[in-house]
Amino acid sequence: MDLNFSSYLLEDAVNELSKLPGIGKRSAMRLALHLLKQEKPHVKRLGESLIKMREEMRFCKKCHNISEKEICNICSSPKRDASLICIVEDIRDVLAIENTGQFTGLYHVLGGLISPMDGISPSDLEIRSFLTRIEEEKIEEVIFALAATVEGDTTNFYIFKQLKNKKIKVSSLARGVAIGDEIEFADEVTLGRSITQRLPYNGA
C-alpha cells in the first residue's frame, strides 16, 4: 500500500511501527492513529518503556537469559540446583518453564536453533559457551527443551554428540497428549509417541 501521508510525524511513526514483526503498513497506521487518540502521558510511557528496556536490559553472561545485572537472578540464586541445566531456544521458553514452577535447575539460552536452510550454524548460537559451562561447572544432567522440529532435533543431536564422552545424563522433555486434551483429537505423531513412551500407572 502506498500511503500518501499528510504528516511526516505520522509517516515516521508508521514506518517505525511497521518494522515490528507481523505488523504491516496498514496495522502500523491503525496503531499510530490509536496512539494519536490517547493521552500524551500514555504514549510517552509506551515509548519510554521500550527505550528503557533496550537501554538497560542485558543478557546474563552465564545463561544468556535476559537480566538487569551481569548474572541473572536465576543463575545467582542459591536455591537453584546448579547441577541441572535446561537447554532452551529462546527467552520465552525460560519464562514458560519458570511459570510451571516445576523446574529448579538453571538454563542455557541458545538464541535459536541450527537451521542450514536459514543459514544458522552452530557458531551463530550459544553452543560454545554452553560447552565451556560443561567444562567449568559441575553439571550432572542436561535437559533438552527444544522444539520437536527438524531444527530442534538437529540442534539436540549436535549438542548430544559433544557430550558423548562426558559423564553427563542427558534427557529431553516428555512428549505426549496434553493434559485435558481429548485423545481423539491428538495428532497421530504425538499420540503414537505417547503410546510407545507409556508410563507405569500406579493409581495416583
Next chain:
Amino acid sequence: MDLNFSSYLLEDAVNELSKLPGIGKRSAMRLALHLLKQEKPHVKRLGESLIKMREEMRFCKKCHNISEKEICNICSSPKRDASLICIVEDIRDVLAIENTGQFTGLYHVLGGLISPMDGISPSDLEIRSFLTRIEEEKIEEVIFALAATVEGDTTNFYIFKQLKNKKIKVSSLARGVAIGDEIEFADEVTLGRSITQRLPYNGA
C-alpha cells in the same frame, strides 16, 4: 496468561505494548523480545517517533484531520474546492480518499459514527462543528463517505435531516462491484445495488 517476568523492565514494556489494540500479552511479549534483539538506536527511533508524533501532532481546527499546524494543509490549500465537503468517519478515510487523487474538495472528520449500542451519540462526534461550518462557509455540496453499515446509515440520516432546509446538494459514495472483481464473487447486496443504480453506458 499469567507471566512470571524475570525483569521489571520487560514487564513494563510488555504491559505498555499490550495496551495497543489487537495486541495481547503474548504478542506484546513477542514484540518486546524482538526489540531486545535490535540495535539500541533502532529501538530509540521507534520510541521517540511515537512520543514525538503524539506530542507535536494536532488536529485541524476546521476539519479535525491530523495536522502539524492549527489548520491542516488540505483546508488551507488554495487549490482545493472549498464549496465541496466530504464527510468521513476517520483520518484513515481521508488518507484513502486522498490517495485516489480524485477528490479536490475539503473534508470533515467526524471521529466516529453514531452508535447507540456502543453509547456513541451525535454529541460525541464532530457534528456540531460541521453544522457551524455549513453556516459560516459557502458550502454547496456535501458528500457522505461513511461505511455502509447501520451506524453509517444512521449517521448519514442524522446529518441529512439537519441539512434539509438548507440549499445544499447532498450525495453519497457510489456503491457497486469493485473494479477488477469477478461479478460471480460479488456479494448479493453490492451486486443488487449496482444493478438498481446502473449508469448510462456511453462506450467510453
